[in-house]
Amino acid sequence: MSAAASRLFALLLLAAPAGALDARLSALPDPEPGDFPGLILSWGPGRPVCARATFDRAKAAAGGWTLVVDAGAPADEDAVRLSEAVLARRGGLASPAGILARRHSVPAVALGRGVWDASGPSLTLEETTFGAPVVEDGVALRPAGPPRERVLREGDVVCVDAAAGRVVLPPPEEAEARLSAAEAARAYDGLRDELSLERWLTGAPDPARAAFLMAELAPRALEGGASAEDLARLDRAARSASGASSALVAKAEARAWDRALRRARAELAACPAEAADAPSADVLDRLASDAKSLAARASAGGHALALGDGGLPALARACASAAASRRRAVPAAAPTLDAAARAAGADRPQAADVGPEAWSSFVADNGLREYLSDTSGDISLPLRARSERLRARVLSSRLDPTSEAGRLIAAAAGGGPCVVSGADASIPASDARALLVAAKAAWAASWDPGPLGARLRAGRGADYDGRLRVEKAAFADVSGLAFSRDPVSGRRGRILVEAAAGGADVLLSGGAETQHYALEALSGRALQAPDSGALLSAEQLKRVARLARALDAWQGGAVEAAFSFAGGRLLVLHARALTPPAPPQPLNDPLSPRPSAEALGIKSVH
Numbered sequence: 001m002s003a004a005a006s007r008l009f010a011l012l013l014l015a016a017p018a019g020a021l022d023a024r025l026s027a028l029p030d031p032e033p034g035d036f037p038g039l040i041l042s043w044g045p046g047r048p049v050c051a052r053a054t055f056d057r058a059k060a061a062a063g064g065w066t067l068v069v070d071a072g073a074p075a076d077e078d079a080v081r082l083s084e085a086v087l088a089r090r091g092g093l094a095s096p097a098g099i100l101a102r103r104h105s106v107p108a109v110a111l112g113r114g115v116w117d118a119s120g121p122s123l124t125l126e127e128t129t130f131g132a133p134v135v136e137d138g139v140a141l142r143p144a145g146p147p148r149e150r151v152l153r154e155g156d157v158v159c160v161d162a163a164a165g166r167v168v169l170p171p172p173e174e175a176e177a178r179l180s181a182a183e184a185a186r187a188y189d190g191l192r193d194e195l196s197l198e199r200w201l202t203g204a205p206d207p208a209r210a211a212f213l214m215a216e217l218a219p220r221a222l223e224g225g226a227s228a229e230d231l232a233r234l235d236r237a238a239r240s241a242s243g244a245s246s247a248l249v250a251k252a253e254a255r256a257w258d259r260a261l262r263r264a265r266a267e268l269a270a271c272p273a274e275a276a277d278a279p280s281a282d283v284l285d286r287l288a289s290d291a292k293s294l295a296a297r298a299s300a301g302g303h304a305l306a307l308g309d310g311g312l313p314a315l316a317r318a319c320a321s322a323a324a325s326r327r328r329a330v331p332a333a334a335p336t337l338d339a340a341a342r343a344a345g346a347d348r349p350q351a352a353d354v355g356p357e358a359w360s361s362f363v364a365d366n367g368l369r370e371y372l373s374d375t376s377g378d379i380s381l382p383l384r385a386r387s388e389r390l391r392a393r394v395l396s397s398r399l400d401p402t403s404e405a406g407r408l409i410a411a412a413a414g415g416g417p418c419v420v421s422g423a424d425a426s427i428p429a430s431d432a433r434a435l436l437v438a439a440k441a442a443w444a445a446s447w448d449p450g451p452l453g454a455r456l457r458a459g460r461g462a463d464y465d466g467r468l469r470v471e472k473a474a475f476a477d478v479s480g481l482a483f484s485r486d487p488v489s490g491r492r493g494r495i496l497v498e499a500a501a502g503g504a505d506v507l508l509s510g511g512a513e514t515q516h517y518a519l520e521a522l523s524g525r526a527l528q529a530p531d532s533g534a535l536l537s538a539e540q541l542k543r544v545a546r547l548a549r550a551l552d553a554w555q556g557g558a559v560e561a562a563f564s565f566a567g568g569r570l571l572v573l574h575a576r577a578l579t580p581p582a583p584p585q586p587l588n589d590p591l592s593p594r595p596s597a598e599a600l601g602i603k604s605v606h
Helices: 003-014 057-061 076-079 098-104 173-191 196-202 207-223 228-269 271-277 282-304 312-325 337-341 357-365 369-377 383-396 404-413 432-445 449-457 504-507 538-555
Strands: 034-039 039-042 049-054 066-069 084-090 108-110 115-116 122-127 132-138 140-141 148-153 159-160 164-167 353-354 418-421 426-429 468-472 478-483 495-500 515-520 526-528 559-566 569-578 600-605
Touching: 034 122, 039 076, 039 084, 039 098, 039 559, 049 084, 049 173, 057 076, 066 076, 066 159, 084 098, 084 159, 098 108, 098 132, 108 159, 108 337, 108 432, 108 495, 122 559, 159 173, 159 600, 164 271, 173 196, 173 207, 196 207, 196 228, 196 271, 207 228, 207 282, 228 282, 228 312, 271 282, 271 312, 271 426, 282 312, 337 569, 383 449, 404 418, 404 432, 404 468, 418 432, 432 468, 432 504, 478 504, 478 538, 495 504, 504 559, 515 538, 538 559, 538 569
Parallel strands: 049 066, 066 084, 084 108
Antiparallel strands: 034 164, 039 108, 049 159, 115 122, 122 148, 132 140, 159 164, 353 468, 418 426, 418 468, 478 495, 478 559, 495 515, 515 526, 559 569, 569 600
């Protein structure tokens, strides 16, 4: 890039002219060391994760680490499932790292840069530096300087903020304090023991640790992960532990709360548009209820920190009004996915549903009910330890072809290759023997940390009905994933598609060579497509765009849809509802974790 182009780039990203640019840009803080933007592969639960990095698949599978991969591989599934986050050097939304991270609701970001050294192992990155602030024609800017080398090695602290598409390598002088605060906050997530956190603060008084902890906890109050009473008590303890440096705690809280409110405001401001497209009264009720709850938490948390509610109650009332107006024009319940697909000119593969009675029979045959309830509710164990015990128990339990559960599953399959889909995973099965193994794997996936954590936050950890869908494996010319909204911004208007030759099993394994398309949502016109050898024609892209728009409206939010073209047929394989991220936020603030909305992570709809 030329010097003039670099200067213009810095001006566009960092300038703060009065009223000339988007207000979000005017709020951008000065760049800080160790901050690298990347592509969002999976939002996970929506909040930042700080943990030590490992390049070792076996170590990551033990839990508690951030797994660092080149692009990932299908064999990484256990490592991804139990990682705090995933950092990939390269890869797109249909890369192994992206598919596995979304499947297990693990935050993941691909940097799209760096030198990979497998022998080290290490990842070497070039960090952009900036010179001293200057003012030109009344505009304040930071000119770009020469790049600086940063090397990520085994055991280094790394923070992954997937909702913002950023990775932070904290400076050495603050890395341990930040990691310690993140681990303390994760312990609170399981135990909800504010007294332990209070002792943690006062036992080793340190302003940096206190500031990082309160930056972790403030967004949790807005998302429902910390009570306002706990927040107020710990705020007093943090300021006391910081002594003369309590202003550092106040600044960290204000930044984190402001970032959380920005995200919440973006969510609530979009509610009237979501309501206008909602297909049923139950979706409208969910929108209004979530908005009311979010506003109530904003009021309580803002009062605890003396920082205000950000105007969320007014936005929640506007959301409720829009939902009430729309309710008269829609049916009580949303149509099925089959009906939504047909309305968009698509089909569903030949399939049969396995109801909750198969899971209930499997649980009874193996005496699992009490174990699942007691272990999922055991707050003395970290979430990942609970998850691993539950998964292992499900996978080691017997599922015989002659049992009631086995007969129900076999009857749904009807023989031949198929795909068994549960609420949180789709598993291929080549024959009758593999069918029951796939069914147990699909059930076990719903006890992964992501789905289990989402149920626990909703107060229903062991409340799982085990429904399955068994689809006949079908030949396909090309298969793909369509994202009904831009995964980076969550905005409408742009549909992203990744496609590969062959069936969906190849694509969903994460091992296929993919092509990338960006479509204008309304027309289906390709804004970005391969220069040659495109797998999808212009007409097929229009059909995919129509399907994505229809499923977005059916779900009442962003959707990831897996599809295949078999001759002239367009088949919908699954539709996963995605929690959309907030619009872009300030990127270079190590004290500003990003919270999630009320509905966290990814859920599957069959």
